[in-house]
Amino acid sequence: MQGASVLVWLLGFSLALTTVLAKQGPWVMRISCGARVNVRTAPTNTLWYKDFAYTGGIPANVTQAPSYISPPLKTLRYFPLSEGPNNCYNIRRVPKGHYAVRLFFGLDANPNLQDEPLFDISIEGTQFYSLKSGWTNHDDQVFTEARVFLEDGIASICFHSTGHGDPAILSIEILQVDDRAYYFGPGWGQGTMLRTATRLSCGNGKPKFDVDYSGDHWGGDRFWSPITTFGQGSDQPRSTESGIKHPTNAPNFYPEALYETAIVSTDVQPDLEYQMDVDPNRNYSIWLHFAEIDATVTGVGQRVFDILINGDVLFPEVDIIKLSGGRYTALVLNTTVMVNGRTLMITLHPKEGHHAIINAIEIFEVVVAESKTLVQEVRALQTLKSALGLPLRFGWNGDPCVPQQHPWTGADCHFDRNGSRWFIDGLGLDNQGLSGFLPNGISALQHLQSINLSGNSIHGVIPSSIGQITSLEVLLQNQIHAVRPEIEPSSGRLALVSCLGLDCHSNVCKKDLSYNLFNGSIPDSLGQLTSLKRLNLNGNSLSGQVPAALGGRLLHGASFNFTDNAGLCGIPGLRTCGPHLSAGAKVGIAFGACVIFLLLVVCSMCWWKRRQNILRAQQIIARGAPYAKARTQLSHDIQMSRHYNGHARTAAENGPSLLS
Numbered sequence: 001m002q003g004a005s006v007l008v009w010l011l012g013f014s015l016a017l018t019t020v021l022a023k024q025g026p027w028v029m030r031i032s033c034g035a036r037v038n039v040r041t042a043p044t045n046t047l048w049y050k051d052f053a054y055t056g057g058i059p060a061n062v063t064q065a066p067s068y069i070s071p072p073l074k075t076l077r078y079f080p081l082s083e084g085p086n087n088c089y090n091i092r093r094v095p096k097g098h099y100a101v102r103l104f105f106g107l108d109a110n111p112n113l114q115d116e117p118l119f120d121i122s123i124e125g126t127q128f129y130s131l132k133s134g135w136t137n138h139d140d141q142v143f144t145e146a147r148v149f150l151e152d153g154i155a156s157i158c159f160h161s162t163g164h165g166d167p168a169i170l171s172i173e174i175l176q177v178d179d180r181a182y183y184f185g186p187g188w189g190q191g192t193m194l195r196t197a198t199r200l201s202c203g204n205g206k207p208k209f210d211v212d213y214s215g216d217h218w219g220g221d222r223f224w225s226p227i228t229t230f231g232q233g234s235d236q237p238r239s240t241e242s243g244i245k246h247p248t249n250a251p252n253f254y255p256e257a258l259y260e261t262a263i264v265s266t267d268v269q270p271d272l273e274y275q276m277d278v279d280p281n282r283n284y285s286i287w288l289h290f291a292e293i294d295a296t297v298t299g300v301g302q303r304v305f306d307i308l309i310n311g312d313v314l315f316p317e318v319d320i321i322k323l324s325g326g327r328y329t330a331l332v333l334n335t336t337v338m339v340n341g342r343t344l345m346i347t348l349h350p351k352e353g354h355h356a357i358i359n360a361i362e363i364f365e366v367v368v369a370e371s372k373t374l375v376q377e378v379r380a381l382q383t384l385k386s387a388l389g390l391p392l393r394f395g396w397n398g399d400p401c402v403p404q405q406h407p408w409t410g411a412d413c414h415f416d417r418n419g420s421r422w423f424i425d426g427l428g429l430d431n432q433g434l435s436g437f438l439p440n441g442i443s444a445l446q447h448l449q450s451i452n453l454s455g456n457s458i459h460g461v462i463p464s465s466i467g468q469i470t471s472l473e474v475l476l477q478n479q480i481h482a483v484r485p486e487i488e489p490s491s492g493r494l495a496l497v498s499c500l501g502l503d504c505h506s507n508v509c510k511k512d513l514s515y516n517l518f519n520g521s522i523p524d525s526l527g528q529l530t531s532l533k534r535l536n537l538n539g540n541s542l543s544g545q546v547p548a549a550l551g552g553r554l555l556h557g558a559s560f561n562f563t564d565n566a567g568l569c570g571i572p573g574l575r576t577c578g579p580h581l582s583a584g585a586k587v588g589i590a591f592g593a594c595v596i597f598l599l600l601v602v603c604s605m606c607w608w609k610r611r612q613n614i615l616r617a618q619q620i621i622a623r624g625a626p627y628a629k630a631r632t633q634l635s636h637d638i639q640m641s642r643h644y645n646g647h648a649r650t651a652a653e654n655g656p657s658l659l660s
Contacts, residue, residue: 076170117166
């Protein structure tokens with residue numbers, strides 16, 4: 001029995017520990033933009049991390065915050081247009097989940113930059129907010145907030161210049177919330193995000209965050225703007241000190257104090273009406289908060305009202321006590337509506353008993369998330385960006401194709417409706433002063449229809465992998481693809497295009513690498529592009545034989561330009577090539593030539609050494625000539641003397657000469 005008790009205790013302790021661990025604080029990242037060190041701010045001692053290695057831009061000091069609701073930080077980061085129209089914070093190692101992303105804006109302390117900047121903001125490639133003129137004069141416009149799902153471990157937050165000043169960011173907050181937070185029915189999920197349009201605490205006179213209310217951290221530390229009247233001149237604020245039941249329930253975790261204040265209508269104007277400006281033709285998710293805090297309302301049927309949205313009754317005969325289960329009990333009603341005009345009006349119309357009452361209002365714009373560009377093609381463009389040394393002004397940051405209002409300069413995008421993905425079907429980077437090289441990774445751009453890199457100083461060899469771009473026909477058969485305007489090749493343009501069976505005219509299917517510094521040979525893999533119609537490689541430093549497959553294509557109406565490449569040969573218009581040698585033969589010839597050259601050098605050195613020795617000997621002989629001549633004469637005299645004496649002896653022995 002004792003062992004069983006211990007086991008039960010251990011199981012209970014384990015479950016309790018699991019619950020505690022599961023309820024540990026949600027993942028949070030707060031960045032003080034432009035800060036060199038971590039910062040803590042009063043009164044909550046909130047930690048803001050230093051701004052390091054997330055993005056480009058320039059750190060600067062901030063003027064006094066435009067609103068007292070902004071965090072009291074002293075720095076910001078701004079993005080001049082010279083660094084490109086698109087700049088992003090890429091925050092890595094973000095756990096998969098549902099998040100509230102909040103951005104605060106600021107003004108640079110530089111006296112020459114006092115005008116408020118206006119720019120667009122996107123999260124995960126979806127544009128969800130544009131700053132409006134006059135935002136510095138409205139407390140609820142100094143920041144924006146969205147509820148989004150982050151799936152790939154990276155939070156990408158981008159700022160897009162619109163030509164009205166440099167984007168300037170004071171701080172970024174990424175706050176994890178419950179995965180089911182703000183579920184609004186069909187359409188909710190990872191394909192949408194919610195942008196906070198407004199969040200009101202009715203009857204309250206001070207702005208507050210959830211942390212000020214001691215709210216649950218899983219609520220995402222929402223900001224509640226105060227409103228004591230809807231402007232009708234007759235409604236009144238109401239409050240209570242009684243505790244509220246069930247306000248902090250999952251998944252939204254509303255703070256209890258939110259329901260302790262309210263606005264009620266009066267006899268002068270029985271209807272409660274709240275009106276706000278919105279963007280037309282959008283869906284809005286509306287969350288209405290109630291609690292019966294009037295001491296004079298004690299039972300069911302004593303306060304009944306209809307709720308209308310833009311004149312349509314969406315919640316008929318609302319009885320707070322009946323729906324919530326009692327007095328001082330939280331009630332939340334939600335609906336999603338399409339707003340065609342520019343005004344959203346919420347009306348509470350009394351039906352029975354007391355006048356209408358409301359404690360809080362939340363309104364979110366439902367934003368459909370953009371489909372992203374194929375990951376492998378994004379990586380290929382990033383590799384190309386590095387290899388070509390693309391200047392910052394191109395703004396190749398974030399996603400190449402989305403948001404659609406801000407695509408990458410020089411990248412042509414096409415949407416695949418079947419795969420719900422964007423892909424790159426064209427690159428136009430001609431005459432941009434580029435001086436890098438073409439990487440092998442360009443072959444990952446499998447949907448390219450045209451490339452134009454002419455008029456740059458791109459060097460190196462043409463990668464053979466470029467011949468692997470062969471899937472264009474299959475992908476485009478299922479798409480409606482607009483014909484591109486014709487681009488004249490008078491200045492020379494690379495039009496390597498693999499149309500693979502499409503009817504490629506002069507205005508499509510082309511590749512232009514002309515007027516660069518490419519060297520080496522033309523890769524044989526280009527001959528594998530069987531539908532290649534136009535290829536301009538003129539004005540480079542290419543050499544070797546033009547692949548036979550390309551030469552044969554000229555007989556079938558293809559238009560190729562290989563001029564101004566002194567080393568090329570093998571097709572009409574170019575010089576005749578010598579006997580074709582295999583790669584092994586070429587290596588053997590090169591090796592033999594090197595050996596012969598080395599032998600010639602060794603022989604030359606030996607001859608030169610021998611010649612030097614001979615010259616040195618002659619010099620020595622020349623210096624010793626008088627002594628040598630004397631010895632030679634003496635030797636000659638001795639020889640003559642010996643010869644004479646011998647001759648005399650011979651004569652005496654033989655008798656007298658007949659001549660004597």
